[in-house]
Amino acid sequence: MHRFANPTRFLKIAAAVQPWMAGLTIILFGTGLYMAFFTAPPDYQQGESIRIMYVHVPAAWMGMFCYAAMAVASAVALIWKHPLADVAAKATAPVGAAFTFLSLATGSLWGKPMWGTWWVWDARLTSMLILLFLYIGYMALQGAFDDRTRGAKASAVLALVGAVNLPIIKFSVDWWNTLHQTSSFMKQGGPSMPPEMWIPAVVMAVAFKTYYVWVLLVRIRQELTANKVRILRLKQVHGG
Amino acid sequence: MGKFIELVKRDLALAFRQGMDSLMVVAFFIIAVVLFPFGVGPEPSTLAKIAGGTIWVAALLSSMLSLERLFQTDHDDGSLELLALAPVPLEITVLAKVVAHWLTTGLPLIVTAPLLAVLMQLPSEGFLVLIAALLLGTPTLSLIGAVGAALILGSRRGGVLLSLLVLPLYIPILIFGVSAVDAAIFDQSVRPHLVFLAALLVGALALTPWAAAAGLRQALE
Numbered sequence: 001m002h003r004f005a006n007p008t009r010f011l012k013i014a015a016a017v018q019p020w021m022a023g024l025t026i027i028l029f030g031t032g033l034y035m036a037f038f039t040a041p042p043d044y045q046q047g048e049s050i051r052i053m054y055v056h057v058p059a060a061w062m063g064m065f066c067y068a069a070m071a072v073a074s075a076v077a078l079i080w081k082h083p084l085a086d087v088a089a090k091a092t093a094p095v096g097a098a099f100t101f102l103s104l105a106t107g108s109l110w111g112k113p114m115w116g117t118w119w120v121w122d123a124r125l126t127s128m129l130i131l132l133f134l135y136i137g138y139m140a141l142q143g144a145f146d147d148r149t150r151g152a153k154a155s156a157v158l159a160l161v162g163a164v165n166l167p168i169i170k171f172s173v174d175w176w177n178t179l180h181q182t183s184s185f186m187k188q189g190g191p192s193m194p195p196e197m198w199i200p201a202v203v204m205a206v207a208f209k210t211y212y213v214w215v216l217l218v219r220i221r222q223e224l225t226a227n228k229v230r231i232l233r234l235k236q237v238h239g240g
Numbered sequence: 241m242g243k244f245i246e247l248v249k250r251d252l253a254l255a256f257r258q259g260m261d262s263l264m265v266v267a268f269f270i271i272a273v274v275l276f277p278f279g280v281g282p283e284p285s286t287l288a289k290i291a292g293g294t295i296w297v298a299a300l301l302s303s304m305l306s307l308e309r310l311f312q313t314d315h316d317d318g319s320l321e322l323l324a325l326a327p328v329p330l331e332i333t334v335l336a337k338v339v340a341h342w343l344t345t346g347l348p349l350i351v352t353a354p355l356l357a358v359l360m361q362l363p364s365e366g367f368l369v370l371i372a373a374l375l376l377g378t379p380t381l382s383l384i385g386a387v388g389a390a391l392i393l394g395s396r397r398g399g400v401l402l403s404l405l406v407l408p409l410y411i412p413i414l415i416f417g418v419s420a421v422d423a424a425i426f427d428q429s430v431r432p433h434l435v436f437l438a439a440l441l442v443g444a445l446a447l448t449p450w451a452a453a454a455g456l457r458q459a460l461e
Binding site: 078130133134136137140146150151157161162164165172175 | 392394409412415440443459461
């Protein structure tokens with residue numbers, strides 16, 4: 001891991017990997033979306049609206065995956081002062097927030113025809129909403145300081161606190177939901193999926209992952225370049 | 241331990257000399273709850289249904305009000321740096337400040353809560369449990385809030401930011417606090433809810449001082 005701590009070495013690798021990731025993402029998205037729209041059969045109960053699932057479920061997975069990635073990167077940054085981990089955590093947050101929002105939005109669109117309402121205080125929906133708030137708080141804290149390193153460190157601590165809290169929040173929301181919910185909209189279990197349905201879902205999930213790696217590389221490179229520009233500007237100002 | 245009590249005493253003395261702070265928190269608590277009958281209508285049955293939740297939400301918001309000043313004043317006049325240099329571990333200092341914060345905000349809220357419960361028509365079975373739940377829950381609010389207060393030191397627009405950071409983390413306490421009161425009213429077992437609140441308190445007591453101290457160390461770098 002420390003081999004890649006050197007930004008120059010990292011940038012070299014990132015520049016080589018990035019076009020591959022971009023290509024892979026485009027191919028996987030193409031295949032996944034084609035399968036989701038054309039080869040996957042409509043659900044016998046939900047009809048064509050089941051196709052929202054191929055975006056909704058991978059987006060929800062990525063929302064949680066990105067928070068975990070952010071927490072791990074924050075821990076690495078705090079413990080080993082790894083110079084790239086800070087940048088990686090910072091780069092992950094907006095992507096994760098976007099995925100979480102996407103899963104909420106598609107869930108809402110899916111809920112309207114299926115449950116007859118845009119929003120239900122279902123345990124999963126509620127936990128995802130809180131996850132979105134945690135992302136927003138993280139990003140707000142990061143941008144709230146004039147000193148950027150302070151923002152990075154404070155938000156790294158927050159990411160870890162949030163990671164410890166997430167399971168507690170998830171559990172308590174489940175508990176709250178079983179107490180309060182009088183009628184269940186969600187069908188428990190449901191039909192086990194045929195391969196024509198889960199294969200496109202898996203392809204889409206992998207496509208989301210490669211998209212994340214692609215965007216992460218772009219954002220890390222952008223951040224490192226921005227740092228260089230800032231240092232050059234400071235040198236100019238201070239009569240370098 | 242002696243140093244710990246000294247620190248608590250110092251913060252309490254400061255709070256009493258500034259006087260109005262904890263009174264203002266209580267006043268906010270009362271006004272926030274009193275707004276609800278205007279919002280949902282004065283029918284006793286409606287009020288009774290939402291009483292527990294309203295009081296809990298208002299308690300959450302009011303205990304957050306004074307959090308911003310938990311470390312801010314000491315940070316501004318430099319005494320926080322002296323406290324950090326003192327032979328007492330910073331985690332213990334944090335804990336002492338949290339205890340003082342709870343004594344000046346949490347405790348007055350608990351004392352006021354029965355009055356508001358009367359105004360909100362909370363059924364009498366809920367009173368004792370509401371107090372017990374607040375007693376177990378409000379210290380956790382102060383503990384979690386201390387982490388947020390440490391992280392925002394030196395930021396722009398600290399107060400709004402603090403609520404954004406801290407409120408999502410407060411949700412579990414709100415859930416168990418309200419469900420304890422509801423369980424008492426509907427004659428169900430109160431114990432599991434209170435046990436969960438106690439568990440949250442113990443967990444927060446063990447973990448949050450470290451996180452808050454880490455936040456303070458970065459602010460002082």
